[in-house]
Amino acid sequence: MKQEIKKKLKMVKLIILDVDGVLTDGGLYYTSNGEEMKKFCVKDGSGIKMALQAGYKFVIVTGRVSTIVIKRASELGIEKILQGIKQKGSVIAEIKKEFSVKEEEMAFVADDVIDMELFKKVGLKVAVADAHQKIKKIAHINLRTGGGRGAVREFIDMLLEENKLWKKALEYYT
Secondary structure, three states, X not given: OOHHHHHHHHHOOEEEEOOOOOOEOOOOEEOOOOXXXXXXXXXXXXXXXXXXXXXXXXXXEOXXXXXXXXXXXXXXXXXXXXXXXXXXXXHHHHHHHHHOOOHHHEEEEXXXXXXXXXXXXXXXXXXXXXXXXXXXXXXXXXXXXXXXOOHHHHHHHHHHHHOOOHHHHHHHHO
16 A cells, blocks of 8 residues: 555544445335335444444535435434535535544545545545546545445455554444
């Protein structure tokens, strides 16, 4: 891993996550009654819980609005959820103020062009394997795993490893 990336990983205090295409596979599932369903990866959830245990903060920023996202975030312990955000870059000041972090202390795991404005404003840009080429082109880290298939966990494992926080993270399970 390049020294520049290692340095950026050491600075991260807060992780911003998109939902569709990052925490999910990007598919939209509907029941015959028209109810929306989403499939989340349990590995991502375990990683998020371990990262919270290790002291990282999380914010979900998504362009869509879904009660399922609130339910999943609640299960994981993510308290800050911003839904229906089409201009995602507009929330950066709010996040910085609320969490007392600088842009270089934030990582954003993203997948599509709706994420671009916010993606350009964080210190560590992370793209899932199946992200749009415009996102992948400017990402610091291009993950090997696709959205909704453990990509967030892949990033969190990298973060915990580089910052020697595995022991602290695994306290979640003890």
